[in-house]
Each structure stands twice: as structure tokens, then as C-alpha cells.
Amino acid sequence: xxxxxxxxxxxxxxxxxVASAPFVVHGVRSLTREVREHPESTLLxxxxxxxxxxxxxxxxxxxxxxxxxxxxxGLGALLFRPPIMAVLGTITLLFQALLLAHGGLTTLGxxxxxxxxxxxxxxxxxYRLLRRFDLPLMVTVxxxxxxxxLSTYCVTSVQLALxxxxxxxxxxxxxxxxxxxxxxxxIPLAVSEGLLTVLVMRLLVQSSxxxxxxxxxxxxxxxxxxxxxAVAR
Amino acid sequence: xxxxDAAAHSSRWRRRHPVDKAVLGLGLTVFAISLPPWPGAALVxxxxxxxxxxxxxxxxRRLWRAYRVPLGFCVTGAATLLxxxxxxxxxxxxxxxxxxRAGQLLLRTSAxxxxxxxxxxxxxxSDLLPRLVRAGxxxxxxxxxxxxxRMSFLLLDSLRRxxxxxxxxxxxxxxxxxxxxxxxxxxxxxxxAFDRAARLQSGLAGRGYDGTLRVLVPDAxxxxxxxxxxxxxxxxxxALTLVLERPLT
Numbered sequence: 197x198x199x200x201x202x203x204x205x206x207x208x209x210x211x212x213x214v215a216s217a218p219f220v221v222h223g224v225r226s227l228t229r230e231v232r233e234h235p236e237s238t239l240l241x242x243x244x245x246x247x248x249x250x251x252x253x254x255x256x257x258x259x260x261x262x263x264x265x266x267x268x269x270g271l272g273a274l275l276f277r278p279p280i281m282a283v284l285g286t287i288t289l290l291f292q293a294l295l296l297a298h299g300g301l302t303t304l305g306x307x308x309x310x311x312x313x314x315x316x317x318x319x320x321x322x323y324r325l326l327r328r329f330d331l332p333l334m335v336t337v338x339x340x341x342x343x344x345x346l347s348t349y350c351v352t353s354v355q356l357a358l359x360x361x362x363x364x365x366x367x368x369x370x371x372x373x374x375x376x377x378x379x380x381x382x383i384p385l386a387v388s389e390g391l392l393t394v395l396v397m398r399l400l401v402q403s404s405x406x407x408x409x410x411x412x413x414x415x416x417x418x419x420x421x422x423x424x425x426a427v428a429r
Numbered sequence: 430x431x432x433x434d435a436a437a438h439s440s441r442w443r444r445r446h447p448v449d450k451a452v453l454g455l456g457l458t459v460f461a462i463s464l465p466p467w468p469g470a471a472l473v474x475x476x477x478x479x480x481x482x483x484x485x486x487x488x489x490r491r492l493w494r495a496y497r498v499p500l501g502f503c504v505t506g507a508a509t510l511l512x513x514x515x516x517x518x519x520x521x522x523x524x525x526x527x528x529x530r531a532g533q534l535l536l537r538t539s540a541x542x543x544x545x546x547x548x549x550x551x552x553x554x555s556d557l558l559p560r561l562v563r564a565g566x567x568x569x570x571x572x573x574x575x576x577x578x579r580m581s582f583l584l585l586d587s588l589r590r591x592x593x594x595x596x597x598x599x600x601x602x603x604x605x606x607x608x609x610x611x612x613x614x615x616x617x618x619x620x621x622a623f624d625r626a627a628r629l630q631s632g633l634a635g636r637g638y639d640g641t642l643r644v645l646v647p648d649a650x651x652x653x654x655x656x657x658x659x660x661x662x663x664x665x666x667x668a669l670t671l672v673l674e675r676p677l678t
Contacts, residue, residue: 200502202462202541224570231569235640236630242576243626249577250584250618287574294549295431297498301545302462363524364516373514395612400619407623
């Protein structure tokens with residue numbers, strides 16, 4: 197769930213835009229450098245952006261019985277790295293705001309910060325950390341997707357609590373209020389997204405080893421070896 | 430093509446320069462969140478609705494289908510302001526002044542959403558993206574956004590066909606089958622996206638691709654009259670808000 201158009205007061209909307217800007221600028225520089233060195237990357241990155249956008253069209257069965265869509269931030273961060281995801285996430289959020297009326301332009305900064313900055317970085321950080329302990333690839337993939345999804349909604353709760361503090365208990369009360377509302381749906385959804393990401397990654401390990409190695413997700417001779425094969429099976 | 434973009438391509442204002450429509454649509458959005466919700470956002474809401482259904486010629490059914498999505502989020506979001514946590518009335522109680530705050534938020538978000546919809550329903554993405562280079566967005570980012578935009582429709586179409594094929598093979602009958610189908614759908618989207626990128630690369634390489642995507646943009650000029658009229662409308666809304674706000678409060 198993105199923060200809807202006009203939901204944040206102007207000062208908050210501007211502040212979150214300023215907070216997101218350095219990450220997006222860093223991502224734009226990485227992307228520009230990549231495209232200048234390898235012009236053919238434009239098409240690959242465009243395809244990656246389309247994949248990220250299309251992920252939000254997948255209906256995810258929820259444990260609570262309802263239905264939602266994956267954020268795609270965990271999978272995107274693992275495949276394309278967080279700096280690139282900051283740009284691809286911004287493009288995706290812009291398209292969602294203008295083509296699907298989902299999210300908004302005045303809340304773009306806040307949504308970028310939660311979905312295109314914190315989610316990918318948190319997920320990727322957990323992935324790198326767990327890989328150091330030589331855990332199976334799919335365990336780390338699940339953890340990364342789970343953390344990326346959940347951290348996105350934690351940040352959204354903080355953003356909403358800052359904008360609308362509770363009249364009785366202030367920021368902490370509002371954080372508990374928004375957090376508990378999100379927790380009912382988002383913890384099951386984060387588990388669902390983690391499972392979906394593992395299933396997608398399993399299929400990709402089987403069918404697209406070349407692309408995954410080119411993206412640096414698989415290291416030739418490591419994940420393509422017995423470890424990944426065993427998990428993928 | 431997605432419904433809002435399809436409507437934008439056949440809009441009465443399609444030939445207008447995006448800056449004209451941005452000043453009006455996004456101006457209304459900015460004013461909706463900047464002016465006091467009552468009566469400011471209410472005036473913006475009515476104005477945006479009149480412009481959308483009148484001069485812009487957006488069919489009300491299409492508008493409603495697009496508008497009910499953000500409206501649903503606005504209502505659920507505003508509902509949280511009705512309760513408070515802690516305080517003398519118990520752990521969870523009705524918030525004092527909650528309905529007023531929820532009503533103001535609902536007015537602000539619904540008016541702001543209509544402003545963006547006015548821009549989206551009249552400006553195709555293919556007119557907007559190439560012009561972003563002039564606005565200072567680096568060309569490689571715009572190129573990536575253009576490829577993303579064009580490839581999204583192909584992928585969405587592919588996903589629809591795959592989903593139909595999976596359903597025809599009873600791929601959604603049980604929970605396990607649904608998960609298997611869903612993961613297949615996600616993985617296939619990835620594989621197809623990369624496959625299309627590779628084939629597009631081969632095709633463009635044969636035509637002398639140098640890393641820049643050159644696309645034709647419909648010729649349009651910024652209308653001084655339209656922009657000035659939009660500015661006058663926005664200033665009038667502000668003045669009317671200030672006049673009405675005092676006696677009402």
C-alpha cells in the first residue's frame with residue numbers, strides 16, 4: 197500500500213522528497229555511468245523496470261483470505277542492486293501514480309523513501325549478511341524478501357505516525373496504531389512475498405543461470421554448483 | 430494499454446503541451462494540499478471535477494473507475510483518525526475532533542487525487558517522458574523510463590495470456606497449484622523481459638543503435654492563454670478560499 201495522493205501535509209511531502217533525493221541521485225549517477233559504458237544496458241534496465249512494474253500486477257494470495265500484490269523490492273534489490281532499484285523504483289512509482297492512480301505525486305518522495313530506498317537496502321543488507329554465514333541461497337532470498345517487504349511498511353507506519361500523531365499518546369501511539377493495522381495484513385503478506393520470491397528464484401536458477409550470473413546474483417562455480425542445485429530441487 | 434493512458438491518447442486536450450496541463454492539473458493538486466481543507470480543498474475538488482467532466486471531456490464512468498481506487502485508500506486512511514490510543518477514555522477510544530480531522534483529510538486527498546487524474550487523463554506518458562530531458566532529467570534515465578513504459582504493456586499482455594493458459598490447465602484450482610502458477614508467472618515475466626531486451630538490442634544494433642533512443646514527439650507549443658487562464662483560476666480559488674474561510678470559521 198502506497199501513501200495516497202494528498203495524504204501528507206506539504207512540509208512532510210517536501211521533507212520526504214529531500215530525504216529520498218540523495219539516494220535517487222546516487223542511483224541516477226550509477227545508472228548513467230552504466231549506460232555510458234555499456235549502451236546496450238538501457239534495454240536491459242528498461243526490461244528490469246518493466247519487470248518491477250509488472251510484479252505489482254501479480255495477485256498474491258494472503259493468509260488473511262484477502263489478496264494483495266508483491267512490492268517486488270526484495271527481488272528487485274537482489275537482481276539489480278539497491279542503487280539501481282532507487283531509480284527503477286522511482287520510475288515504477290511514477291508510473292503507478294499516473295497510470296494506475298496508485299500512490300501519488302505529492303507523496304512520491306515518501307513512497308520512494310519507503311519502497312525504493314529503505315526496502316531494497318534493508319533486504320539487500322540482510323541478504324549480504326546471511327550469505328556470509330554460508331546459509332543456503334533460498335533461505336537468504338526468503339529473509340531478504342521478507343525484510344524488504346516488512347521494512348517498507350514499517351517506514352510507511354513511521355511516515356504516517358509523524359504526519360498524524362495520536363491526540364492522546366502522540367507519535368508512539370500513532371505508530372502503534374498504524375503499525376498494528378499494517379501488521380494484520382503485512383506480516384502474512386511479507387511471508388507470502390518471501391515464499392513467492394523463493395519460488396521465482398528457484399525457477400530462475402533452473403532456467404536463467406546466464407542472466408543471474410551476468411547480474412552477479414550467482415557466482416560461477418558457487419551457487420551454480422551443488423549448493424544451489426540442491427536447494428533449487 | 431492501461432485505461433487511463435488509453436483515455437489520455439484519445440483526450441480532447443491530447444494536442445496541448447504537457448506544461449499547459451501540468452500547470453492546471455498539478456497546480457490544483459498543490460493547492461488542494463496547501464489551502465485549508467475547508468473550504469479550499471472542497472473548492473479545488475469541485476473545480477477539478479467540473480474541468481474533468483466539462484472542458485477536458487473525460488467520460489464520468491472512466492473517471493469513476495480510476496477515482497475509486499485512490500478514494501478507497503483515502504477512506505481507509507481517514508478512518509484511522511477516528512480513534513485514539515491511550516488517554517482518560519480508555520486504551521482505545523473515539524478521538525475528540527476525529528470526525529472533523531478525518532473529513533478534512535478526506536477532502537484534501539480526494540481533491541488532490543482529482544488534480545493528478547486531470548493531468549493523467551489528458552497527457553499520454555509517451556508525450557511526457559521524452560520532454561523530461563528538457564526539464565533536466567538525464568537522458569539515460571528518460572531512455573530507461575521509455576523502454577520500461579513500452580515494455581510494460583507487452584509484459585502485462587504476456588502475463589494475461591499465461592494466466593489464461595494456467596487457468597485452462599486447472600492451475601488455480603488448489604492453493605498449491607495457485608502458488609506454483611504464480612511463481613511460474615513471476616519467473617516467466619523475468620525471462621520474457623530479458624529475452625525481449627536481448628532481441629530489441631539485436632534489432633537496434635542492426636539499425637546503428639548508439640545508446641540513444643530517438644522517438645517522435647507530437648509537436649505542441651505552450652499556450653500562454655491556457656497557462657494564464659489556469660493561473661487566474663488558481664489565484665481565484667485562493668482568494669475565494671480566504672474570503673469564505675473567515676465568515677465560515
